[in-house]
Amino acid sequence: MTLKKFKLVLLVAVFCAFKSFAQTTDFKNPSLKYYLNPEKTRFIQFSGYMEFWARYSELNPGSLVNDQPETGVYDFSIRRIRAKMTMRPTENLTVVLQMGPSNVNVNSKSNTYMDLLDAYAEYKFSDYISVGGGRSTWTGLSRFSTGPQATLLYDMPAFATGNAGNTDITLRKLGVYVKGQIGKLDYRMTLADPYTDGSAAAKLNTAVFNTDGAHQLVSGYFKYQFLDKESNETPFSAGTYLGKKKVFNIGIGAEYMNDALWHTTNSGEVVHDAMKNLAVDVFYDTPINRERGTSFSAYAIALKNDYGPNYTRNIGTNNPATGVNADISSFSGSGNSYPVVGTGNTYYAQIGGTLPYFDQEKKGMQLMPAASVQYSEFDRLADPVVVYDAGVSLLFNGHSSKLTFDAQRRPIFGAVESLAQAPEVTAHRMTYLLKYRIDFN
Template structure:
C-alpha cells in the first residue's frame, strides 16, 4: 500500500467521524471511529502517532559522520511514524493493519516508505481465549517485549526488543498466538516463523544468529493481576497509566528457538546453539491523589539470556554515526552503540510519577519525572554494563501530546586483540535527547 492510498483511508476515517461518535481521546476530540451497527459492537477505527527526536550524542571513540571523525553530534530524526486501521466486522473478529517507518534520519534517505508493519486477524471465542495469526508484535517473554506504549521515560529499554533485526523486522514476526484472561491471570503464547539473518558466518567460540533454515520461535508470558485488570486487546502494555488505574502485576515469561545461532570450535566444527531466554517482572502503577493528578509508577525485571558462547550485541538506537575508524574505535562500535544484550543476566528498574496539574481546575498540563538503571553481566565482558537514564516529561494532553527530556549515561568498552581477552569499561558517554510525541486522533 502506498502512502497516497493510506492517506485516503485516513480521510475516509475523518469523514466517518462526521457521522457522529461520542468517544473522545486525550485531546477531547471525537475518536476516528465509525460504528457499523446501531449496537456499536462493530466498527472501523483509525489511529496513529509520530515521535520526533532532537538529540546531542557524545559518540564512541573512532566514530565517523559522513566519513569525518566526530566526538559529538547534534541530530534530528523521526523515531517512529505509525498509521493504524482496526476493523471489527463482527463481534468476534478483529483485523489490524498498521504501517510506518522507524528511525528516519539523515542516514536513511530511502527509509521514508510507509512499510507494512502489522497485518493480522484475531477471533475471540470468549474472554478466556482468543486466537490470532498473521504478522504482528504478539510475543511473550516480558511486559515490554512487544515495543513501546505510553512510556514512562523517552522510550522503552533497548534490551526489551533486543532481537529486532535478527529474528524479526521492527519487532514483527509471522505466526499465530493464543491469549486470554482467566480471572486475574492474563496469558499469551505464540508460535512464530522468525526471519533469518542472511549476512553472518559462524565465528570461533562466539555465537551469532545463523543463516540456516529457521526453526519456529516459541514464547509465552503469564501475569497475575492483583489489582485492576489491564486490557489485552492489543499486544502493547503501557509504561504508566498516569494514575488512572491501580495496577500491580507479577509476570513470568520465556522464549525458545532451537538452533537459532551457530559458532565454530577450535577444531573447526560448526555447532548450533539454541536461544533460551527467561524473565520475571513486576509492574506497579497507582494514583496518589486523583484530584490533583499525582501518581506513582515502578517497573523491574530480571532476565536470564542464553544465546550460546560469548554472544554479545551492540545496539545504537537511531544511530547518528555513519561508520567507525577501526584503528581508533572501541568494542562498542560506531556512534551511540553499546552492549545491550548477550549471554548472561540483565536487571532493570524504572520509577517515576506525575506531579500536580499546573491548572487544578482544568486539569491541564503536568510534569512526570522518571529514572531508570540497567545492570547487565555478560559472559563476553569483564565489567558489567551499567546504563542510567533520567528525564522529565511535560504532559500537554496525557500521552497523546507530550515532550520528554532525557539524559543517558552509557559505558564504553575498550578494544581487545583476541577472544581470550574480555573488554573492560574504559570511558562513559552521554546522550541528551528531547522528544515530542503527538497522536493523530
C-alpha cells in the first residue's frame, strides 16, 4: 500500500470512528467527538470556527491606507480562525489545546500562521472546585472579559477586553485558576503572569503600561444564577442562548495588578500606578415562545477602571488603516479607532432576541435583531464616549452558521496640543459590517 493510500484509509477510519460515537450539533451532524470508553466519560473532541468580515469604514481624520490618504475604505478580512482539541483521558482531567490567527487582513501578510492560543490542563475535584493551569483565557472581572462566544451582536464589546495586547497575547496569559459552582453560585479566581507591553516610556502625568518586570495579575468573577445554571466547562460565556435556556444572573468581578503602569510628575519623578478594575453586570436570557422560536436577551454592566492619571487607550478592531498623517490626525488615532478604555467609568447595555422561525415545521432560519450602547466618562476627555451599535443576524443553523449585519456610530475626539487641554468630540464616523460565522463541527 502506498503512503498516499494509507493516509486516505486512516482518514476514513478516523471519520468513521468519530461518527460512530456522535452527538448532534446545530447542523444536526455528528460532532467530532470520539469516546475512549464504553461509559462515554472519556473522550477526545475537535472543534473550531471561522468568522469572515466584509466592511465599509468611514476613517478617522488623517488615516492612511498603504501610505495613501483615505476618508473611507472597503475591506475583507478573516476576523478569527480557531482550531481546538479537548481531551479527557480520565473522568477528572481535561486538557485543552487551541490554535488560530486573528485579524487576517491586507495588513497582515506576515502574520497568518496558526498561533498557539490555549494550552492548559484542569483537574476537577468536584462540582465545587476545579483547578487548572497553563496558557489560557481564564480570567475574572466580567462576563465577557474572556472574549466572544455565541454573540448577540457582531462581536463582544471592545472595552470588555480592553487590555488585549498590554497584559496578554490574544487575551491569553500564563497562570493558574480555580473555579466551581456551589449551589447557584458560580465563581472563578485567577493568578497570572501577564505579558508586558515592553515599549512605553513614562509620560508626563499620563499613565501608560510600563516596561518594568511584570507583576502578577489577580482577578475574580462571581455570579449568582437565579434560574437555569450555565456551564463552566470553558471560560467563555454565551451572549444569548436563542431561547434554549432561561437565565438570570448577577455578577461582580475585579482585577488588580500592582505597578502595572507608570508616569512622570512635573518634577521628573517616575511614579508607578496599580491597575484596579471593578465590574457589576446583569445577564437575562429567556424564551418567549419555544415553538415559534422567539426569545429575548439583555445584558448590562457598570465598570470602574483605575489605571492611573489620564490613561486612555484607543482601539480600532481589525483596523483597516496602515498609518496616520500626524499633521491632520485626531486624538482618536487612525482608521476606526476611538477611546475604548481609560481611567473612569463605563456603562454598557445590549438587548435583542430571536423572531419566529421562517418555517415552523422545520424549525429553520430566523432573524435576530439587536442593539447596544456604550457610555464612558474618562478623566482625560472633556466629553463622554458614546458608541451605538445596531444590527440583525440571519441564523441559518443557530450560532453555528449565521450572517450578521451591524452599523456602528463612534465619536471622533479632536487633537489637542498639550495635557492642559481635554479632547472634545468634533465629529462622528460610521462603520458598516457584514460578518459570516461558520463552525467546523
